Amino acid sequence: GESVGLHLPTLSVQEGDNSIINCAYSNSASDYFIWYKQESGKGPQFIIDIRSNMDKRQGQRVTVLLNKTVKHLSLQIAATQPGDSAVYFCAENNNAGNMLTFGGGTRLMVKP
């Protein structure tokens, strides 16, 4: 049968450069956001999260920025490495329920 689902946009970066992956969300009631990394043939892995009372959160080599005014979320990866090559998904959890809504995802390709 015909494949369905959103086709993933691709971001290609040079090894060592910083990567920025963007995500727009639509529900202004969303109060919790997560970034996931999915490597080929594996399930998504939690990377970093942020609650709506914050606008920035830093992890190891990763930073998530939240702009509630324009409903925009970004993931910054510092000094991108080949092992960072994967598909990255953002997800939002609105305070009205228990549902995580996923963005379409971005494929990150790291060039050596």
Place this chain on the structure above:
Amino acid sequence: GAVVSQHPSRVICKSGTSVKIECRSLDFQATTMFWYRQFPKKSLMLMATSNEGSKATYEQGVEKDKFLINHASLTLSTLTVTSAHPEDSSFYICSATQGRGSGAFFGQGTRLTVV
């Protein structure tokens, strides 16, 4: 972080047979579990949401009689693909969450091939 175990990771079955995929939350009680399907190089597609002890809520276009979901306990949900056909071949992923305001943790995924 929390661990979700999905089994099997890979299965090949004959057309017409049924396949059961298990999703277990190993170190937390999952009030809600989700089942996704993913085609190559495409995004996750939510199939259904299941809450422990109640019937699953299926997304539009997903046949509930084809994809049977059972969430018998707070740590186990199963997806059974009944009378499988080659077009059911796909990557199936489960996730589990502890509740509102918490994140979801994913299983490793199951690669189903129907021959």
